[in-house]
Structures are given as C-alpha cells and as structure tokens.
Amino acid sequence: GAVVSQHPSWVICKSGTSVKIECRSLDFQATTMFWYRQFPKQSLMLMATSNEGSKATYEQGVEKDKFLINHASLTLSTLTVTSAHPEDSSFYICSARDRDRIHFGNGTRLTVT
C-alpha cells in the first residue's frame, strides 16, 4: 500500500533555532500534501495545504513566516519551524493525497527547550 514517510519522528531543539520536518510519498506522486498540528488529546488542526510547484495555502491564524512550507517535488514537502520557541512544541503530522485517498505520515514530536 501507499506509504508516507515523515522524518524525524521526534526532535528536540533549543529556542531560537530552526527545525525542518520532511514528508515523503514513497510509492506515489503527491501533488498535494497537508500539514497538521496536534496538541495532546485534541484533534488535528490543518496548518497549510502544500501544492507541488506553487506556494502553500495557509489556514487563518497560521504564520507563514514562522512555518515555512516547501513542496519542490511530487514526492517531498518540508515544513520548517523558524526561530522555534517553547510554544511551538507540539506534534506535527503530514498527509499526502493519492487520487481519492489520503495517506498520513507517522508524525513528528517537536520539543523546544
């Protein structure tokens, strides 16, 4: 079956540094990928929709300069958390669309100290 690989699965960084999270579709081409943020015991909150070769579409309230999304190829989208602060600590999940199916990565737990 289709697989989406998300890396790293967990990361700890110091406040003020930037962190990049990768989301790869391993056996299909994903023209559209999605990035979510999830707080403990809460639902997934869509941050942005990433389209290959074009700028990402951010949801209201999400800082595009803070959360940089790049979708440079049909199999890779990246989310960079710039100048991370402790309040950015969260669980980030990507998903990729393969025709009429949505496949999820396993998520990245980010801790900013």
Add this chain to the structure above:
Amino acid sequence: AQTVTQSQPEMSVQEAETVTLSCTYDTSESNYYLFWYKQPPSRQMILVIRQEAYKQQNATENRFSVNFQKAAKSFSLKISDSQLGDTAMYFCAFMKPLETSGSRLTFGEGTQLTVNP
C-alpha cells in the same frame, strides 16, 4: 464551511461487546467523502472506514460498520466484538470531492474509546 461534530469526548466498552460512536456534520455539498480514523497511543493515523456520499449502502470493514444518514447528516461508527486493541482516539472526518476547490479533510474533535478487559 464544513463542520464535523463528535459529541462524545470519551466512551468505554467491555471487551467483546458492541459500541457506537456518533458523528454529525454540516455541509452544503451534495457529494463528499466521510471517514473514520483511529489514532492509538502511537499517534499514527489509521483509516478505519470510508463512505462516499453518493453510495446509499453503508460501508463495512470486518468488525467496523457505519450508519450513514445523509438527510440527517449523521455518520456513526459501530464496532462489534470490541477488542483491547481498539482502544484509541477515533476521529470522524469530512472531505469534499478532489476536483472541488479547497478539498481537504475536516476532523471532528475526537472520541477517546477505551476497551476494558
């Protein structure tokens, strides 16, 4: 805009029994997709079942089945013969057809299901 509501934050069931999780949604679309996802403690998102709105027949996947009531905009999940491994957070989700602008998954708040031995 679409909204998805899960009114049961937590539920519990005894092993081998049946449990039903509720979900309602609001949309002006006539065609769309509905999903139930399971998120165990590992936090991996696992697709449980999917329903296409134009199909009247309720979807089933082994012990999992749905009761899709389009007019009532209701999409409940029934888990039969509950197993300990079914313990997880369950999310109901809505998606417009792919060709529709802004097609993406909209999730409900989730229901934490605990299966007791």
